[in-house]
Amino acid sequence: MTWSFLTPESHLLVTMSVVVLLATLALVVPTIVALRRRTSTDALAWADQVRRDPAAAWAVDRVLRAVDASCAAANVLFPGAVRITIGTTVRIDVASPTIAPPAPWTATPDGRTWSAPTWALQAVPLAGGAPVEFATVVSFGTDRDDTVLVDLRRVGGILALRGEPAAREALLVRLVEQLQTAPWAVGTTVLGVGTGTRTGTAVSVRDAIAAVTADATPGLLVVSRVPSGEDGRELARLLERPGGRWACIAVAPHPLARWTIEARRDGTHVSDVLGTLQWAGLGRSVPVDPAAGADTTQRDDVPAEA
Incomplete structure (x- = not known):
């Protein structure tokens, strides 16, 4: 068909072309914007490449x-x-x-x-x-x-993390690495229950409670979740003792927690006690292989919220 301003068919063709173009733009542009926005606000995609100064x-x-x-x-x-x-x-x-x-x-x-x-x-x-x-x-x-x-032992009890598992993991590893590398934390013991070796020496619940009871050295206990039953209540009671030198971070929320902090993918965490802070600026204290990329999947040892 030969296009002409004088034929109705040509007008219809132009109209249909414009409609298709606008529909395509309406679909593609928001998608591109959303992808770019997600890349810029998803701190899990880039935060591990930031080194601690x-x-x-x-x-x-x-x-x-x-x-x-x-x-x-x-x-x-x-x-x-x-x-x-x-x-x-x-x-x-x-x-x-x-x-x-x-x-x-x-x-x-x-x-x-x-x-x-x-x-x-x-x-x-x-x-x-x-x-x-x-x-x-x-x-x-x-x-x-x-x-x-924050002086973790001055929390006076269990500090619990909530939010998306990958964000909790990102915040947790930055807190633990500080105690493993900071000059003021030399001699601080770091123990983990159900969290693997990335959070210090792996121990059983009873061994962890024994260490907190002895209070022989300053220490941080990281638990995948607050122990159930009497073990959890005993741990909370020990951490609430005045003058105690141990602190505890639970990687899942729990009613016994004194503080609860919600970690978010955008690089922030939110709580009643600290307000909104940026965790993404806490550079990693140990090298991370850039070729490995960002791991935003849930780890088996980071429990989902109850």
């Missing part, structure tokens, strides 16, 4: 040692830290309210938070190595330009 660990170590040194110089007993936020200012949510901190710290009126400019802490003379006080401190991620750390 040695300078970041050095900076945290410097702050922790300055906390210890400032208290020692003023003969002040450090009350312990639940959360430490490091940015241009260092803020410590202390375990016990203290309204008379040593210089250069200032306290809020209720004594629950200490703060000091980072530059002032850099001027604090240091003595000795990393204090044992911070042997279970790990970075949980970033909030804008600030790094947020």
